[in-house]
Amino acid sequence: MTGTQQGAAVRTVGVVHVYRVAGTDVAALRGVDLAVAPGERVALLGPSGSGKSTLLSVVAGLRRPSAGSVLVDGRDIARYTEAQLYGYRSESLGLMMQGAVSNLLPYASPRENVAFVGGRGRSRGRDPVAEEALAAAGLADERRPVGVLGRADQQATALAVAMAGSPRLLLVDEPTSQLDDDARESLLDTLVQTTTAVGTTLLMVTHDEQVAHRMQRMVRMRDGRVGAEGQRHEQYAVIGADGSVQLPEELLASWPAGSTVSVQASSPDEISIRRRLPAEEAP
Numbered sequence: 001m002t003g004t005q006q007g008a009a010v011r012t013v014g015v016v017h018v019y020r021v022a023g024t025d026v027a028a029l030r031g032v033d034l035a036v037a038p039g040e041r042v043a044l045l046g047p048s049g050s051g052k053s054t055l056l057s058v059v060a061g062l063r064r065p066s067a068g069s070v071l072v073d074g075r076d077i078a079r080y081t082e083a084q085l086y087g088y089r090s091e092s093l094g095l096m097m098q099g100a101v102s103n104l105l106p107y108a109s110p111r112e113n114v115a116f117v118g119g120r121g122r123s124r125g126r127d128p129v130a131e132e133a134l135a136a137a138g139l140a141d142e143r144r145p146v147g148v149l150g151r152a153d154q155q156a157t158a159l160a161v162a163m164a165g166s167p168r169l170l171l172v173d174e175p176t177s178q179l180d181d182d183a184r185e186s187l188l189d190t191l192v193q194t195t196t197a198v199g200t201t202l203l204m205v206t207h208d209e210q211v212a213h214r215m216q217r218m219v220r221m222r223d224g225r226v227g228a229e230g231q232r233h234e235q236y237a238v239i240g241a242d243g244s245v246q247l248p249e250e251l252l253a254s255w256p257a258g259s260t261v262s263v264q265a266s267s268p269d270e271i272s273i274r275r276r277l278p279a280e281e282a283p
């Protein structure tokens with residue numbers, strides 16, 4: 001495999017998504033601003049319900065955002081027609097969403113799955129990237145149908161299918177859930193190796209900090225927004241388009257919503273935030 005192509009550049013600007021369920025609105029995304037460079041590997045972390053999967057499906061063109069732009073290589077896929085979205089998904093995108101295994105053909109071998117399901121419509125014959133992913137997982141000569149294989153082999157097959165045709169952007173949702181430690185590391189090795197070789201941009205949703213550490217950057221979502229980002233132990237809060245900054249998670253209980261604070265700028269690069277205690281409030 002060689003890194004012959006460039007990954008996609010992804011940029012979301014003020015992305016809002018509202019689900020309407022039985023007359024009730026649920027705002028899953030409340031203004032997501034995120035930029036991912038070509039070939040970058042980014043983990044999306046955050047508590048359950050923070051909007052990670054919704055963001056991934058919006059970038060995949062599977063859901064249209066209620067507002068905002070989703071720029072892939074500078075083109076706003078939120079404004080695409082259905083035909084353009086189909087072209088985007090089949091030409092540029094690799095998807096390994098939750099339940100990806102259920103999209104495999106259970107009666108076909110891993111390689112047959114790559115041939116039938118993968119390929120982005122343009123690969124003919126054996127796909128070198130998918131072959132490499134199968135080989136890395138020890139599945140190159142596996143003749144048994146996917147349906148009888150273990151979870152780790154099924155996930156590895158789903159990854160090979162997603163990488164077939166060398167996608168410029170790979171979107172992955174919780175790829176290592178239900179895997180033991182060895183299987184998890186092996187899948188991540190394959191994921192990093194194949195995306196690096198191809199130059200694919202990778203956006204991965206995970207709950208698992210250990211898994212996130214295998215990416216180059218970690219982006220933390222909270223309450224439908226990007227709250228913080230960084231690498232490993234270095235985390236930076238991200239200022240929203242409206243100037244808001246999310247508190248560190250551990251302060252949330254002692255600084256509840258509605259608390260009032262004094263914000264003092266001690267220099268252009270430094271501010272201090274002090275909570276106003278109940279005793280200081282006017283009677």
Ligand SMILES: Nc1ncnc2c1ncn2[C@@H]1O[C@H](COP(=O)(O)OP(=O)(O)OP(=O)(O)O)[C@@H](O)[C@H]1O
Nearest residue numbers: 019021026028046047048049050051052053054055
């Ligand atoms: N299909 C849907 N219909 C209605 N509401 C939804 C739907 N999918 C998600 N939601 C709601 O949108 C919000 C964000 O959900 P989402 O699944 O994107 O979060 P998440 O961070 O991926 O959570 P998890 O880690 O549990 O998968 C939640 O309040 C969720 O209940």
